[in-house]
Amino acid sequence: MFSQLFSPRYFCATAAVVMALTGSATAFTACQVTDTGGIDDNSFNQTAWKGVQDAVTDFGIEARFLESQAETDYEANINSLIEGDCDVIITVGFLLGDATKTAAEANPDQKFSIVDFAYDPPIANVLGQVYSTDEAAFLAGYLAAGMTQTEVLGVFGGINIPPVTIFMDGFSWGVDYHNAQKGTSVIVLGWDPDTREGLFTNNFESLDDGRAYAQNLYDEGADIVLPVAGPVGLGSAALADELGTDRLKIIGVDADLYLTDPEKGHVYLTSITKRMDATVRQVIEMAMNDQFEGGLLVGSLDNGGVGLAPFHDLADAVPDDLKAELDAIRMGIIDGSIPVGR
Amino acid sequence: MTDLSMNDLMKAKVIGRTEIEDLVVVPLFAIIVALLLGAVAMLATNVDLGTIGLSYLALLKGSVGSLNAISETLTAAAPLVLAGLGLALGFRAGLFNIGAEGQIVTGGIAAVITGFSFAGLPTLILLPMSLLAGALAGALYASIAGFLKATTGAHEVISTIMLNLISYRLLDYLLRMPAIQKEGRADPISKSVPEAAELPRLLSFLDPNLRVHAGIFLVLIAVAIVYWLLFRSKLGFEFRASGENAEAARFAGIHSSVIIVAAMATAGALAGLAGANQVLGVLGRATPGFSAGLGFDAIAVALLGRSHPVGVLFAGLLFGALEAGGRQMQVDAGVSIDLIGIIQALIIVFIAAPLLVRAIFPWGFRRDREGGS
Numbered sequence: 001m002f003s004q005l006f007s008p009r010y011f012c013a014t015a016a017v018v019m020a021l022t023g024s025a026t027a028f029t030a031c032q033v034t035d036t037g038g039i040d041d042n043s044f045n046q047t048a049w050k051g052v053q054d055a056v057t058d059f060g061i062e063a064r065f066l067e068s069q070a071e072t073d074y075e076a077n078i079n080s081l082i083e084g085d086c087d088v089i090i091t092v093g094f095l096l097g098d099a100t101k102t103a104a105e106a107n108p109d110q111k112f113s114i115v116d117f118a119y120d121p122p123i124a125n126v127l128g129q130v131y132s133t134d135e136a137a138f139l140a141g142y143l144a145a146g147m148t149q150t151e152v153l154g155v156f157g158g159i160n161i162p163p164v165t166i167f168m169d170g171f172s173w174g175v176d177y178h179n180a181q182k183g184t185s186v187i188v189l190g191w192d193p194d195t196r197e198g199l200f201t202n203n204f205e206s207l208d209d210g211r212a213y214a215q216n217l218y219d220e221g222a223d224i225v226l227p228v229a230g231p232v233g234l235g236s237a238a239l240a241d242e243l244g245t246d247r248l249k250i251i252g253v254d255a256d257l258y259l260t261d262p263e264k265g266h267v268y269l270t271s272i273t274k275r276m277d278a279t280v281r282q283v284i285e286m287a288m289n290d291q292f293e294g295g296l297l298v299g300s301l302d303n304g305g306v307g308l309a310p311f312h313d314l315a316d317a318v319p320d321d322l323k324a325e326l327d328a329i330r331m332g333i334i335d336g337s338i339p340v341g342r
Numbered sequence: 343m344t345d346l347s348m349n350d351l352m353k354a355k356v357i358g359r360t361e362i363e364d365l366v367v368v369p370l371f372a373i374i375v376a377l378l379l380g381a382v383a384m385l386a387t388n389v390d391l392g393t394i395g396l397s398y399l400a401l402l403k404g405s406v407g408s409l410n411a412i413s414e415t416l417t418a419a420a421p422l423v424l425a426g427l428g429l430a431l432g433f434r435a436g437l438f439n440i441g442a443e444g445q446i447v448t449g450g451i452a453a454v455i456t457g458f459s460f461a462g463l464p465t466l467i468l469l470p471m472s473l474l475a476g477a478l479a480g481a482l483y484a485s486i487a488g489f490l491k492a493t494t495g496a497h498e499v500i501s502t503i504m505l506n507l508i509s510y511r512l513l514d515y516l517l518r519m520p521a522i523q524k525e526g527r528a529d530p531i532s533k534s535v536p537e538a539a540e541l542p543r544l545l546s547f548l549d550p551n552l553r554v555h556a557g558i559f560l561v562l563i564a565v566a567i568v569y570w571l572l573f574r575s576k577l578g579f580e581f582r583a584s585g586e587n588a589e590a591a592r593f594a595g596i597h598s599s600v601i602i603v604a605a606m607a608t609a610g611a612l613a614g615l616a617g618a619n620q621v622l623g624v625l626g627r628a629t630p631g632f633s634a635g636l637g638f639d640a641i642a643v644a645l646l647g648r649s650h651p652v653g654v655l656f657a658g659l660l661f662g663a664l665e666a667g668g669r670q671m672q673v674d675a676g677v678s679i680d681l682i683g684i685i686q687a688l689i690i691v692f693i694a695a696p697l698l699v700r701a702i703f704p705w706g707f708r709r710d711r712e713g714g715s
Contacts, residue, residue: 031673036631066672067679070634072624073669076414079551080669083410095629106550159630161529196528202514202630 028061030284031086033077035093036068037204041231042261043254044204044276048092048115050255051280058281059288074099082107088287090115090280094161100126111292113283115276116163124294127286129279131299133163134170135333136272136306137226138340139326140251141174143270143308144224145186146322147249154217155190156199158229167228167253167272169193173341177329189220201232210235218248224269226251233257240267245314256309269318271309275299302334364696365648371699372646372692373660380685389677397675404670405663411670413545413554417624419662420557421446421616425640426658427568428480428612430649434572435605436585441487441502442613443637444509445480449614450621451516452479454628457535457621465538472539473560473618480614481607483509488606492599498606506637514630524627532628541623555623561655564612569651571608581605613637642690661686 030052034045045067052063064086066077074096081089082103088111091100097117104112104126113127122128144153155171157164168191175188191198199217201209214225214236225240225248227233233253240248241264252258252271259265279297286292299305308326311318332338377398384394405415425442432439453476460468487505490496516522517530524531541560545552572578583591584601592598616636621628643661647653668682692699 064673064676066669069679071629071631072620072634075624076417076553076666077669079410079414079553080404080673082551083408103551159529161527165528202530 028059028087028288029085030055030061030063030088030090030287031081032063032065032090032092032280033074033081033096034065034067035095035204035230036070037230038067039065041204042234042257043252044230045092046260047255047274048090048276048280051277052090052284054277054281055284059285061284061288068096071095075102078103082110087111088113088284088292090283092116092276094163095159111287113280113287115280118296122294122296126294127283127292127297128295129276129283129297129299131163131166131274131276131279131306132301132340133166133272133274133306134173134340135301136274136308137167137170138174138177138333139308139330140226140270140272141171141176141188142178142329143174143318143322143326144171144226144251145175145178145184146182146325147269147318148186148223150221150223151184151186152221152223153186153188154214154220154222154225155188156201156213156217156225156227156229157191158201158204158232160196160198160200164228165191165196165198167226168198170272170340171226177338189217189222201229204230204232206232207235207238210237211239214239214248214250218243223247224249224251226253226272228253230254234261234264237261237264237267240264249314252309258309258312266313268309268312269314270311273307273309275305275307279305301330365650365653368696368699369646369648369653369657369689369693371703372689375692375699375702376685376688379688380681383684384677384681393675393677397671397677397681400670400674401664401667403667403674405667407670409545410549410552411666413552414666414669415659415663416558417553417555417662418665419658420555420561420623421619421636422640422643422661423561423655423658424557424564424616424619425613425637426643426647426654427564427651428484428609428616429640429644430647430651430654431568431572431581431612432605432609433644433649434578434585435581435601436588437488437491437602437605437609438499439484439487439502439606439609440499440641441484441505441637442609442616442640443633443635444502444506445484445610445613446617446620446633446637447506447509447513448483448617449476449480449610450617450632451513451532451628452476452614453539453618454532454535454621455522457539458533461536461538463538465542468536468538469541469622472535472622473615476614476618476622477611478614480617481611484606484610484613485603488603491606492602510630513628517628517630530630534627535622539622540626541619553624557619557623560615560619561658564615565651565655568612572651577604613640616640639686642686645690646693 032052037045039045039049055061056063068074068077091114094116100112100114104123108125111125115129118128118130155168172188172193175186210227210232217225225236227236237250240250245267249269250267252268254274256271256273258268279299381394404411429439429442453472456475457472487498487501490501491498514530517532522532524533541556543555580596580601588598625632643657647657664682668679671677672679
């Protein structure tokens with residue numbers, strides 16, 4: 001097999017290899033370090049990577065990524081990319097916050113951008129991408145409260161960190177709002193916005209955990225479950241697929257999971273989208289046009305950075321009144337007449 | 343060159359041709375076959391030949407191709423060698439300890455707690471104290487399995503696996519305790535250790551990105567100590583005698599229960615040290631995933647090193663190189679990091695089946711001994 005490497009047919013390829021190793025890239029290169037869920041998690045990391053791919057299509061740049069296998073990899077992965085002629089390094093996830101800060105301070109000329117982390121005080125060469133996810137989750141909570149037959153909803157998270165709990169906060173508040181407006185008494189299992197305690201898998205990897213946690217919530221009566229844990233939620237979707245959507249529906253997070261997880265697409269009532277792809281693409285565009293500066297980029301319901309995905313297969317199951325109410329609440333949140341929170 | 347020095351070391355003891363074949367030739371061929379099959383795996387997943395060549399070049403470049411690469415290889419190898427030494431020692435004593443992962447976790451968390459609890463002490467006192475706490479915690483945790491085996495006969499494979507699972511939950515629980523959890527965070531993450539408790543980075547004056555730290559000295563000392571312990575001390579003789587034939591050892595007057603607990607405790611101390619090495623040298627704190635499956639990779643390292651301290655050192659360096667180089671493979675060739683896992687697994691398969699390697703490479707071995715020992 002290796003002897004073939006040197007046959008004429010493959011000589012060009014071999015030569016290209018050598019060229020690539022010795023020559024330096026001239027095109028703009030965007031690099032990404034994922035969190036531990038992996039680049040193909042159908043949700044969190046994949047959405048952020050889609051932003052880079054969009055930039056590749058739109059601007060003709062080059063792109064690289066490194067998957068983190070464990071938290072010990074963060075610093076090493078960022079360092080490998082610093083060696084790799086990256087024009088901008090995008091780190092994906094709150095847990096990379098400390099490693100990104102360290103690297104940014106050690107390499108002040110390197111542009112960094114991090115998803116889900118805001119530095120206080122800001123760092124001159126780091127642009128944070130944060131999202132008002134609670135606004136979209138509020139809508140999802142209101143929707144779920146209007147759809148539940150059992151008046152019990154379930155939610156669980158990956159790790160108890162702000163970018164995860166903001167989903168759970170918004171969802172709970174949306175349910176409370178429905179209860180206040182409609183006189184219902186829907187309860188949310190798995191998260192208490194006041195004590196900040198709830199149900200967490202403590203990882204962003206295990207599909208088995210996703211299934212087990214959804215099963216527990218289902219056993220306690222929940223007929224709609226919101227897993228906020230990246231690929232872990234795919235396990236919950238598998239359970240809903242087996243039980244049937246009459247008994248259990250799932251609300252997706254980050255991407256529109258109906259589209260990214262088409263095999264189980266029918267179990268998703270909706271998804272709380274967090275358009276990391278849009279903000280990542282924007283950051284790359286800013287870096288290309290020398291408009292990059294440290295600070296914050298905030299995605300909200302208003303600018304489309306967060307939102308509620310279409311109902312797809314379950315569109316007929318959602319009453320028209322409820323759809324109209326959701327539209328009204330959406331406008332209310334944007335113009336500030338409906339405060340998200342309590 | 344490494345193989346030569348290894349050969350010399352082997353010759354220092356009276357070791358026959360078969361041992362050299364087992365210690366050097368089989369692992370070497372296993373690595374070659376694994377790399378070839380790794381290329382086949384890449385071909386099967388529609389990676390073209392050019393990219394495969396590029397990825398193996400990247401593997402080389404990322405593991406030994408630059409100062410940073412060597413620094414990363416050493417950083418990744420250090421905990422694997424430390425934990426691998428512990429496991430090798432256990433294997434010599436006939437104990438198949440699967441619990442290095444749990445011992446790394448308990449050792450790491452103990453080192454972190456000691457580090458931030460006694461902040462303010464000078465490095466010369468605080469660093470050894472934190473390392474010692476890690477070793478001690480690992481030793482105590484491993485002794486549980488040893489004690490259970492010695493007193494009730496509970497098999498160490500089962501009890502150490504269970505103790506691994508317990509250690510994960512224990513870590514989750516401890517990291518949420520107010521005395522340990524970092525201020526202002528709701529997620530499980532410990533306070534950071536003060537600089538005085540950190541294993542100092544050796545080359546940060548050249549480039550702050552070079553992560554290699556004083557843990558590598560710890561590794562070399564540990565290799566020497568374990569070598570002495572196993573082959574030069576009375577205790578080590580008793581370990582090996584019990585491992586070769588527990589019954590015979592008992593009749594020769596060796597207290598098997600004491601040996602079991604002592605061997606587990608020593609193994610645990612080394613694994614605990616590996617955990618302390620990670621939190622004090624790499625992370626500076628403890629998080630739920632800090633053990634990162636090192637304890638399981640270390641089993642492979644111990645097996646690949648044929649449970650010999652020097653073999654474990656080289657096996658650990660190889661696995662460290664694969665990890666550091668694997669990162670470069672992703673960057674340069676866009677090949678999945680999972681492929682490195684496949685190559686590591688293939689190496690183990692061939693190490694575990696020396697007959698297979700002998701069958702594939704008959705000319706690498708003495709003809710009349712075909713069939714293995």
